[in-house]
Amino acid sequence: MKIKNRVASLLRPNQVAHAHCDIPCGIYHPHIAQQGAESVERMCVLIGELGSPSDSAGHASLSRYVAEKEKAAELVKHEVRILWGDYFKPPHLEMFPDLHTKAWTIMKLAGTARGSVKIDDAKALRAAVDEFADMFWKTKA
Amino acid sequence: MLILPAAIALVRLLRSRYYRVEVAGDSMRPTLYPGDFLILRRGAPASGDAAAGAIVALHDATGRLILKRVIGLPGESLRVGTAVLINRRPLREPYAQGETPQAQFRGANQLAPDEYFLIGDNREASTDSRDFGAVTRARLEGAAVFRYWPPGRLGRLASPGRVLGAVPPDPELPLGMIPPRPTA
Numbered sequence: 001m002k003i004k005n006r007v008a009s010l011l012r013p014n015q016v017a018h019a020h021c022d023i024p025c026g027i028y029h030p031h032i033a034q035q036g037a038e039s040v041e042r043m044c045v046l047i048g049e050l051g052s053p054s055d056s057a058g059h060a061s062l063s064r065y066v067a068e069k070e071k072a073a074e075l076v077k078h079e080v081r082i083l084w085g086d087y088f089k090p091p092h093l094e095m096f097p098d099l100h101t102k103a104w105t106i107m108k109l110a111g112t113a114r115g116s117v118k119i120d121d122a123k124a125l126r127a128a129v130d131e132f133a134d135m136f137w138k139t140k141a
Numbered sequence: 142m143l144i145l146p147a148a149i150a151l152v153r154l155l156r157s158r159y160y161r162v163e164v165a166g167d168s169m170r171p172t173l174y175p176g177d178f179l180i181l182r183r184g185a186p187a188s189g190d191a192a193a194g195a196i197v198a199l200h201d202a203t204g205r206l207i208l209k210r211v212i213g214l215p216g217e218s219l220r221v222g223t224a225v226l227i228n229r230r231p232l233r234e235p236y237a238q239g240e241t242p243q244a245q246f247r248g249a250n251q252l253a254p255d256e257y258f259l260i261g262d263n264r265e266a267s268t269d270s271r272d273f274g275a276v277t278r279a280r281l282e283g284a285a286v287f288r289y290w291p292p293g294r295l296g297r298l299a300s301p302g303r304v305l306g307a308v309p310p311d312p313e314l315p316l317g318m319i320p321p322r323p324t325a
Binding site: 013018020078085 | 201
């Protein structure tokens with residue numbers, strides 16, 4: 001078995017091709033993106049309340065909040081990309097001609113929110129994601 | 142003395158025409174499994190009927206390299222429901238497992254002169270043209286030709302060819318439905 005694993009590691013390609021399924025297949029939901037945007041906003045509030053930490057406990061909290069904010073903003077981008085790339089189809093684009101712009105705006109706002117601790121930046125991201133979610137639900141109406 | 146340069150030239154030639162990928166995910170079961178190592182020929186598969194059934198690689202909207210099977214060819218009329226109908230004839234698919242979930246049913250798809258319709262073999266667990274629509278030929282970056290790992294499944298990944306059934310007698314059948322068998 002060890003020999004087989006060694007041979008496999010020697011022969012392993014350096015590129016992965018995904019026979020993928022965005023589980024659960026055919027079932028899409030904007031909730032995770034909205035939750036991510038809400039987390040970004042919450043982390044900005046916590047960072048603001050923390051102020052400038054003077055001890056190691058405060059520094060640890062700040063690091064944790066920043067890391068969580070980065071992760072949540074990236075989650076927003078991931079989830080919105082799935083809805084935009086896989087769920088929305090040409091008829092939906094007729095309903096929402098600005099769909100691509102909205103998705104692109106979210107990518108930009110999420111990028112800004114990653115590097116910012118301003119609550120207004122987080123609120124702008126949340127509003128854009130909520131608007132995107134509304135578009136999603138209107139296609140289900 | 143000439144052996145080394147010749148070997149290098151051969152490797153370069155092969156790399157310019159072929160590349161290798163490792164399969165991740167389950168949407169091509171039962172044909173491909175996670176951890177399979179494949180050799181792909183660069184570029185789109187041969188045009189015409191030869192492309193039908195080929196396993197192709199392309200990048201999706203999120204930038205991932207994905208693998209799916211060519212089901213619909215340019216210019217064809219295609220319906221995806223319980224079964225796949227091509228120009229109203231049911232496609233026989235020994236390589237596929239499961240049925241298209243209700244949420245992924247698609248009506249008639251009239252493919253443009255350079256469009257292909259791609260579906261994963263694992264019909265109940267694949268994100269493919271049923272979700273993101275048909276793709277243009279220019280997006281097809283490679284065609285799987287050989288699986289070289291694991292040794293137990295080593296072999297060519299040739300297109301299985303295309304077998305179409307007869308046109309159903311009732312042209313008004315709903316999406317992709319094959320007529321029920323007559324009961325005794």
